[in-house]
Amino acid sequence: xxxxxxxxxxxxxxxxxxxxxxxxxxxxxxxxxxxxxxxxxxxxxxxxxxxxxxxxxxxxxxxxxxxxxxxxxxxxxxxxxxxxxxxxxxxxxxxxxxxxxxxxxxxxxxxxxxxxxxxxxxxxxxxxxxxxxxxxxxxxxxxxxxxxxxxxxxxxxxxxxxxxxxxxxxxxxxxxxxxxxxxxxxxxxxxxxxxxxxxxxxxxxxxxxxxxxxxxxxxxxxxxxxxxxxx
Amino acid sequence: xxxxxxxxxxxxxxxxxxxxxxxxxxxxxxxxxxxxxxxxxxxxxxxxxxxxxxxxxxxxxxxxxxxxxxxxxxxxxxxxxxxxxxxxxxxxxxxxxxxxxxxxxxxxxxxxxxxxxxxxxxxxxxxxxxxxxxxxxxxxxxxxxxxxxxxxxxxxxxxxxxxxxxxxxxxxxxxxxxxxxxxxxxxxxxxxxxxxxxxxxxxxxxxxxxxxxxxxxxxxxxxxxxxxxxx
Numbered sequence: 001x002x003x004x005x006x007x008x009x010x011x012x013x014x015x016x017x018x019x020x021x022x023x024x025x026x027x028x029x030x031x032x033x034x035x036x037x038x039x040x041x042x043x044x045x046x047x048x049x050x051x052x053x054x055x056x057x058x059x060x061x062x063x064x065x066x067x068x069x070x071x072x073x074x075x076x077x078x079x080x081x082x083x084x085x086x087x088x089x090x091x092x093x094x095x096x097x098x099x100x101x102x103x104x105x106x107x108x109x110x111x112x113x114x115x116x117x118x119x120x121x122x123x124x125x126x127x128x129x130x131x132x133x134x135x136x137x138x139x140x141x142x143x144x145x146x147x148x149x150x151x152x153x154x155x156x157x158x159x160x161x162x163x164x165x166x167x168x169x170x171x172x173x174x175x176x177x178x179x180x181x182x183x184x185x186x187x188x189x190x191x192x193x194x195x196x197x198x199x200x201x202x203x204x205x206x207x208x209x210x211x212x213x214x215x216x217x218x219x220x221x222x223x224x225x226x227x228x229x230x231x
Numbered sequence: 232x233x234x235x236x237x238x239x240x241x242x243x244x245x246x247x248x249x250x251x252x253x254x255x256x257x258x259x260x261x262x263x264x265x266x267x268x269x270x271x272x273x274x275x276x277x278x279x280x281x282x283x284x285x286x287x288x289x290x291x292x293x294x295x296x297x298x299x300x301x302x303x304x305x306x307x308x309x310x311x312x313x314x315x316x317x318x319x320x321x322x323x324x325x326x327x328x329x330x331x332x333x334x335x336x337x338x339x340x341x342x343x344x345x346x347x348x349x350x351x352x353x354x355x356x357x358x359x360x361x362x363x364x365x366x367x368x369x370x371x372x373x374x375x376x377x378x379x380x381x382x383x384x385x386x387x388x389x390x391x392x393x394x395x396x397x398x399x400x401x402x403x404x405x406x407x408x409x410x411x412x413x414x415x416x417x418x419x420x421x422x423x424x425x426x427x428x429x430x431x432x433x434x435x436x437x438x439x440x441x442x443x444x445x446x447x448x449x450x451x452x453x454x455x456x457x458x459x460x461x462x
Binding site for chain 1: 281282283284285286287297299300301303304307308321324325327328331332334335338342346347348350351356359362363366367370371375378381382385386
């Protein structure tokens with residue numbers, strides 16, 4: 001089946017967690033909004049008054065006649081189909097649980113630069129962002145890192161899943177946004193670089209990262225490099 | 232099977248979305264942390280160095296030997312078992328998608344009073360909270376309400392699922408936290424009260440709401456009534 005992914009064409013954003021899974025598996029997919037007239041097609045679905053099961057926001061995936069939204073939900077669907085989820089129901093719930101914890105982390109990583117509202121510019125909430133960034137770097141970032149470090153430690157030898165790919169993406173994004181804070185935090189957390197390297201070396205991911213399909217990080221996405229937020 | 236729910240004993244919080252599903256179905260469950268020595272049992276699991284699949288935070292559910300965390304994930308597991316999810320795989324993904332959108336909404340409803348950090352007191356971020364509250368009331372609240380209004384409109388006659396129960400909880404919480412803003416928004420959105428009444432009248436929910444098991448809303452939970460944030 002050819003999957004159709006719908007997501008904003010100029011950022012990695014939440015869509016990237018889906019792209020990584022599709023690319024790792026070498027799946028047949030179209031990144032619709034990056035094609036000519038693709039944005040119009042995406043907006044048509046978002047603004048349609050008749051889609052029975054409408055998405056609240058991108059990303060969403062068309063798989064045959066199914067329309068699936070919410071990043072973690074898309075991965076819940078794709079995981080077994082792409083060989084990136086355990087075969088047992090209990091194992092799939094566990095991996096999904098990890099993905100939902102990553103989703104919470106994504107919101108926090110985003111809200112560092114938008115603590116007051118997504119509809120306002122960064123410049124309109126810069127002072128608040130500095131305060132939130134301090135809390136994020138000092139409390140939340142180590143808490144999330146140590147949680148996933150523990151999970152990896154306690155599940156050595158487990159097969160790679162879409163949650164590993166998403167964790168790779170978190171590390172890449174956090175390193176981009178907070179190079180100083182991450183360098184400091186990684187000093188005593190060798191697993192971070194080990195996981196990043198292990199995923200980056202997977203054939204599908206390596207090819208993807210080297211291709212023009214990988215949109216560079218930028219200051220419109222989730223992970224933004226504002227030096228004043230990096231401590 | 233007797234389910235064991237682990238959640239903070241003094242707030243509705245995220246645990247309430249699970250409690251409502253269990254209560255609606257008349258399921259056999261224990262709200263562990265509200266029992267004597269229950270908090271210690273919960274903290275033992277959270278702080279254990281040996282649980283192979285540890286939760287990041289409450290709520291989590293023990294179902295036989297399975298330990299399941301993340302509110303939406305718990306409902307994904309419980310839904311079919313409690314008769315609160317569609318029977319088709321596609322239908323279950325759709326209801327889960329709605330639940331994940333509600334989860335996003337929950338974060339935003341919470342962060343109104345904690346825009347800078349969950350580890351700081353409200354009083355330490357009151358000025359920022361006022362700014363965020365304005366954005367929430369003006370932009371986000373109508374956007375989420377209108378999305379779910381559309382979903383209900385386009386799916387008339389669909390069976391009640393755990394997402395309906397969660398939507399009921401959102402309405403109840405938002406009315407508690409933002410009585411003025413909600414009264415105004417509900418004027419042209421009759422479905423809000425209709426859904427609230429329909430769910431409140433279900434036998435399991437009616438009995439639950441009248442029981443001491445329903446913890447009153449308070450200023451430690453997700454939905455907090457601070458008049459200065461209500462416009």
